[in-house]
Amino acid sequence: MAKDYAPDFSNLGQPVSLGTALAGAWDRTLAAFGPRCPYRVGDTVVGDDPFSGRREGVVVWQDRRSVGVKTPYGVFFFDHRLVKPLE
Template sequence: MVKTYVPDPAGMGRPISLATAAVKAWDRTKTALTPRSPFKIGDAVVGDDPFIGRREGIVVVRQRNSVGVETAHGVVFYDHRLVRQLD
């Protein structure tokens, strides 16, 4: 199999400090415990925000705790707690 990239030999085999390893482990743990959106791209949802209003659409963007919903008015971003499945 042909590789489409060449690994940089400068970074391979370099020792890292214990502090660097601890910081990387802490960042992975912190990321795993952050809230995530339960919706998948392509789900039909309705978003109800007191400022934007109620809009129905399809999930097109999914970030950590926000959801981008494609509506007739364009893409609207909602907090995942303000969005529910369309029945």
């Protein structure tokens, strides 16, 4: 199958400074110890937010710190600390 685009290889083979490599490694290290969302796509949860109210639904979007919960009324985004598993 033919591709309709050509990848840009202009940055391959370019030298990388030691500072850039160390900064990238440091950022990855900090991200590993940062907060992570314990919920996965497909989990049934209850989101309880003082502004948008209590919503029950299924996780359809997950980031490091927030989740998108699909309800019959639409998708609501919650901080992962405001979401609990449905009992």
